[in-house]
Amino acid sequence: MVLLSNAPHFLADVLDATDWRRELMTDAVYSARLGRCKPDPAAYEQAVAATGIPDPGRVLFVDDRADTCDTASRLGLRILHYTSQPVDLAHELLPAPANSPCA
Numbered sequence: 001m002v003l004l005s006n007a008p009h010f011l012a013d014v015l016d017a018t019d020w021r022r023e024l025m026t027d028a029v030y031s032a033r034l035g036r037c038k039p040d041p042a043a044y045e046q047a048v049a050a051t052g053i054p055d056p057g058r059v060l061f062v063d064d065r066a067d068t069c070d071t072a073s074r075l076g077l078r079i080l081h082y083t084s085q086p087v088d089l090a091h092e093l094l095p096a097p098a099n100s101p102c103a
Contacts (some may be wrong), residue, residue: 003028004061006049024057026050038063039071048077062089 003025007015012030015021021028027050031037036047048056059073062080069079080092 001025002047002050004038004043005029006031008032038065040067041071041075044072044075044077048075060092062092 001024003015003021005012005015005028007030009032010029011031012032014030015030016023016028029043029047029050031043034043035040036042036046038044041072044061051059053059056076057078059077061069061077062082063069063072064082064084069081073079080088
């Protein structure tokens with residue numbers, strides 16, 4: 001999992017120092033270090049490259065802003081416009097229960 005964030009330099013450094021970032025994410029791409037912010041397509045391209053997955057259609061982009069999701073979609077990424085409802089994330093990211101008709 002790769003983090004793509006518009007965090008400024010000082011926050012990027014703080015995030016990189018946290019256990020949760022180092023344990024959950026294989027890499028992090030910060031706009032302050034790139035010199036480009038979401039929704040600039042170059043930021044997404046750097047993040048996709050960091051995943052090591054050549055097909056952007058196999059990458060899920062999760063964000064709370066519609067404009068950043070729109071750009072990700074135009075670049076071929078799968079998107080989840082997160083609206084602060086945990087059930088939305090759970091539905092998209094967790095496998096269906098074994099007894100589910102969708103399993």
